[in-house]
Structures are given as structure tokens and as C-alpha cells.
Amino acid sequence: MHLGNALDIPRSVAVCPYCQGDLSFEVEEWDAVTGVPTETGVMVLCTNERDPQINHFDMPYVYWLPMTIQVYAWIVQEGIRVER
Numbered sequence: 001m002h003l004g005n006a007l008d009i010p011r012s013v014a015v016c017p018y019c020q021g022d023l024s025f026e027v028e029e030w031d032a033v034t035g036v037p038t039e040t041g042v043m044v045l046c047t048n049e050r051d052p053q054i055n056h057f058d059m060p061y062v063y064w065l066p067m068t069i070q071v072y073a074w075i076v077q078e079g080i081r082v083e084r
């Protein structure tokens, strides 16, 4: 993947825990040698995140965080790397 591009996350991997919407991710930090994103460097985004009708911030440790762990495992499994 290239920097600054958000990649779609397949619905079979994860959907938004708040609204069941489609997710994508961006990478902000990665291993300089291998290009593999670091776990804390992956930013998951929901397509409905800007919808004021939907609360995306309620108890993130219960709802959002477990989903991001799942997404990160998928990124590693798929061998997704940052190319420059």
C-alpha cells in the first residue's frame, strides 16, 4: 500500500462495532526495514464516522479496540506493507 491512501477492510474481516458500517484503515507508523505497519500505527476509520447521529466514541475499550486487534491481525496475515 502507499502512504496517504486509505485501504478498505473487507466486511468478512470486520465491520464498525457502532454502526455496522464499512471500515478502512490508514498507516501512520511502520517498521522502516520491513514496511510492516506497527500495531499502534494503524488507524481504523469508519465510513460513517462523521455522521453526527451515530456515537462512535462510547466505551472504545469495549467496542472499538477489540475490532482494531482483529484488523491488525488481518493486516499481518495478508502481508500488507507500506511501500515508498
Ligand SMILES: [Zn+2]
Binding pocket: 016, 017, 018, 019, 020, 021, 046, 047, 048, 049, 054, 056
Ligand atoms: Zn461506524
